[in-house]
Amino acid sequence: MNETTWKTAITQVRPNEVRLRGYRIDELMGNVTFGQAIFLALKGELPPAGAARLIEAMLVSSIDHGATPPSALAARTAASTGASLNAALAAGILSINRFHGGAIYDCMSILQSGIDRATETGKSLEAVAAELVDEYQASNRRMAGLGHRIHTADPRTARLFSLAEETQVAGQGVEMIRTLQQAFEAAGKRLPINVDGAIAALLIDLQMPHDLANAFFIMARVPGLVAQVSEEMARERPMRAIHPTDHEYDGPAPRELPPGTTAPPNR
Amino acid sequence: MNETTWKTAITQVRPNEVRLRGYRIDELMGNVTFGQAIFLALKGELPPAGAARLIEAMLVSSIDHGATPPSALAARTAASTGASLNAALAAGILSINRFHGGAIYDCMSILQSGIDRATETGKSLEAVAAELVDEYQASNRRMAGLGHRIHTADPRTARLFSLAEETQVAGQGVEMIRTLQQAFEAAGKRLPINVDGAIAALLIDLQMPHDLANAFFIMARVPGLVAQVSEEMARERPMRAIHPTDHEYDGPAPRELPPGTTAPPNR
Amino acid sequence: MNETTWKTAITQVRPNEVRLRGYRIDELMGNVTFGQAIFLALKGELPPAGAARLIEAMLVSSIDHGATPPSALAARTAASTGASLNAALAAGILSINRFHGGAIYDCMSILQSGIDRATETGKSLEAVAAELVDEYQASNRRMAGLGHRIHTADPRTARLFSLAEETQVAGQGVEMIRTLQQAFEAAGKRLPINVDGAIAALLIDLQMPHDLANAFFIMARVPGLVAQVSEEMARERPMRAIHPTDHEYDGPAPRELPPGTTAPPNR
Amino acid sequence: MNETTWKTAITQVRPNEVRLRGYRIDELMGNVTFGQAIFLALKGELPPAGAARLIEAMLVSSIDHGATPPSALAARTAASTGASLNAALAAGILSINRFHGGAIYDCMSILQSGIDRATETGKSLEAVAAELVDEYQASNRRMAGLGHRIHTADPRTARLFSLAEETQVAGQGVEMIRTLQQAFEAAGKRLPINVDGAIAALLIDLQMPHDLANAFFIMARVPGLVAQVSEEMARERPMRAIHPTDHEYDGPAPRELPPGTTAPPNR
Secondary structure (H helix, E strand, O other), X not given: OOOOOEEEOOEEEEOOEEEEOOEEHHHHEOXXXXXXXXXXXXXXXXXXXXXXXXXXXXXXXXXXXXXXXXXXXXXXXXXXXXXXXXXXXXXXXXXXXOOEEOHHHHHHHHHHHHHHHHHHHOOOHHHHHHHHHHHHHHOOOOOOOEOOOOOOOOHHHHHHHHHHHHOOOOOHHHHHHHHHHHHHHHOOOOOOEOHHHHHHHHHHHOOOOHHHHHHHHHHHHHHHHHHHHHHHHHHOOOOOOOOOOOEEEOOOOOEOOOHHHHOOOOO | OOOOOEEEOOEEEEOOEEEEOOEEHHHHEOOEOHHHHHHHHHHOOXXXXXXXXXXXXXXXXXXXXXXXXXXXXXXXXXXXXXXXXXXXXXXXXXXXXXXXXXXXXXXXXXXXXXXXXXXXXXOOHHHHHHHHHHHHHHOOOOXXXXXXXXXXXXXXXXXXXXXXXXXXXXXXXXXXXXXXXXXXXXXXXXXXXXHHHHHHHHHHHOOOOHHHHHHHHHHHHHHHHHHHHHHHHHHOOOOOOOOOOOEEEOOOOOEOOOHHHHOOOOO | OOOOOEEEOOEEEEOOEEEEOOEEHHHHEOOEOHHHHHHHHHHOOOOOOOOHHHHHHHHHHOOOOOOOOHHHHHHHHHHHOOOOHHHHHHHHHOOOEOOEEOHHHHHHHHHHHHHHHHHHHOOOHHHHHHHHHHHHHHOOOOOOOEOOOOOOOOHHHHHHHHHHHHOOOXXXXXXXXXXXXXXXXXXXXXXXXXXXXXXXXXXXHOOOOHHHHHHHHHHHHHHHHHHXXXXXXXXXXXXXXXXXXXXXXXXXXXXXXXXXXXXXXOO | OOOOOEEEOOEEEEOOEEEEOOEEHHHHEOOEOHHHHHHXXXXXXXXXXXXXXXXXXXXXXXXOOOOOOHHHHHHHHHHHOOOOHHHHHHHHHXXXXXXXXXXXXXXXXXXXXXHHHHHHHOOOHHHHHHHHHHHHHHOOOOOOOEOOOOOOOOHHHHHHHHHHHHOOOOOHHHXXXXXXXXXXXHOOOOOOEOHHHHHHHHHHHOOOOHHHHHHHHHHHHHHHHHXXXXXXXXXXXXXXXXXXXXXXEOOOOOEOOOHHHHOOOOO
């Protein structure tokens, strides 16, 4: 078999020089946040000026959601049999798919198709939203990004949208999902925009490729999975039967951020 | 089998309220960086004031090292057979072990044992470093964290150590590894402190649990693996024979950070 | 969340009694082959009388295909970084997808659709095969199950088909793929039926659910992956660059089966 | 980096010829069972004449143990989020480690060390067994391979040992574990030899490399995991909370093997 040389456009490694998408890594370090570097690695370009604070917040929003999600349970199950930390993480990541984490992807599809329909038909987003809500209700489908099993108002969504406005990232994605929420309300159904819906809207406004929706969730959730695995290893005996919901929180009591922390990151 | 209720100290989920280690997630969002939130998720406490910029830089330093590392190759190999993005990532993470990524853990062990030996014996770090270098040279072992296959001066190390001084995080970890480097030089061997060694020193100075060394590398590298997998899917045909080193960089030419970017993150 | 009791129809475990699909496991042991038990676990019923020898042969046919397939390379890559055996196997299995192993599934779809078309239209398999070959050639598509990169006559196919006749399993599946091969030849293209195509035909004739095509290949290949990983650990140094094709066979020279072995398994 | 050609001693692929450890694959097919081929792939040689029936029984014994083991739960959890079958299997395999499946390895170590101690000291196996039981009881450790959470007499063990005698495989491994069981009984503790202990004894008597103990269990269990994943996909809704023990068997009622099946495989 004759193999030709292949190409990569991500990282260039030369003696004493590492460049990510053309920028020296040691220059990126200290000058951009991890979130900005993630954006650069994936999109090939740095995010718009001022968007860093929003991107950090998007990643923080999804860092963990407790021990109940299947990714946490699968990772804990593997850890409980004696798996190494990376193997337990792999089991967790293998449990992030269409039905867990996948709402971001599905919601991006809906929002983009709504925006495209408005552009193509000349209709307003309101008119398109009303149509979409009709279509979903007629076929009795849930719309990804709206509704939550536990939260009636997802606290992460309000925060993300206010940061999206401050940082001037909010665009058609945010507008479309808000219009859909209003259309549901007009049709008699109060549904919160959940954190997946908010992230979907923002990934559209940041022009992140659709295919990376699931990856975004995974990158945000890996640290939470590390914490879950690490806690399983530290606190529990091997081979216990892990009941998926019968757990209680016994960590630090509710507390306020220390004063200095509340000043925002500057970009 | 009788299952008792179990406990978790990471995240508390209540209707319309999500708290990570006691802090409201919507308050963390916009006020801390992703790196600070990672530190909080893992350690249970926010990092020291001012350390955020360093932590971000540590994560950025390891985000990608091109297509040659085995984690990138395993992830690309899986992707090339038609694996979904999360499955390809899992294959990559399963390839981050003792011999790839593990240098951080091994170096932390050496540094900590050096520091402990100095404390216990009352010897200076210099004296202990000389002993350790003797021991490694006598048994003809490489010391993790020192030396690099490609770089004679790892550009990421200099940057990390200068940020560690600016942010006042640098402590005994940094001192110990620098002293070891000098002891090798005194013994006739010039070895750069590589990025794994620098991170190991800083994780000690940040009092990160030893067990999380490998996790730190994984969290930093996942976005790079996403970029590698995503590029494989976009640019290459399925089932190609992936030669591990015969690739060329064809991405953006060397470039400077845009002016506004060079102001540092403020914490 | 209210969880109702759930059901499973596979295995029943009671004190001193384990039953697989209703049969005592200790009665299955010694009376059926592993292949028969696999069939029972998956289908819920034992295979037809006499089919054991064929099923064993199907599993043996795919046990290994050398170090070149991506599943072997991904597993070796993980092992080379220090992964445990099960983690390296997982990386290998994550590399068995549509483009590696998937030909069985794709070929089953083609064969079944050909058989169905003949039934629905009242046409002969020959007529349908000619149509299908026309359609594939018109759209310039390869037909899964036919053709091989290395073999002009796949030795495994001839053997499987002769066993399928001996054991009276051969039916419409085998007939359909042979007819397709003849139709290609009539259209000027000599293509061998490859081992994936032969297995696809036999899985149809054994009425194995379509969804288990990929699983069948994985079950057969896991022992080969174990051998590959185990050899990597025993013979190679960590973190070597694993060139995908530049390897040589240095195992036992060609040899004949010992006399006693050539009598066939009796069922 | 200069890569030298590497070697493999497992499979040789040439045009129209595939050889496993020197034997033509198409000659193995139909003449050896899958279990014999597994043995050949792993050990490099065919098993002793007559051992096939035992090896098949060993693999059948561990094919499934219901929905409760962590490997089944992790695989079902991944499947429940929408994972593909191979990804769900990988999650299951990542949950087979020291504390699940690992008893075979641990028991092999104990048996081998007992046999070696007898050889080195000239003591009888009985004397050594009494010492080992003393040591374990003094340090309050469980001995892998003895005792079971559910079974007071593991039905699989009796069957394996009777087949091991019929096939003349039973040797020092079987003798050692039986002697240990008797020593425990003499010390006032009735413990059944569980299936892992029985397999450990037989792997020693078959001279299987110690490192492959976990692999043996994985190869046997993969079909069971396929059945579990496949059932999860067919019967359950996505993202259900999977209670680890609250399930009921609703498969075929207890039944006898059909008459023809009870004749043993002939080798």
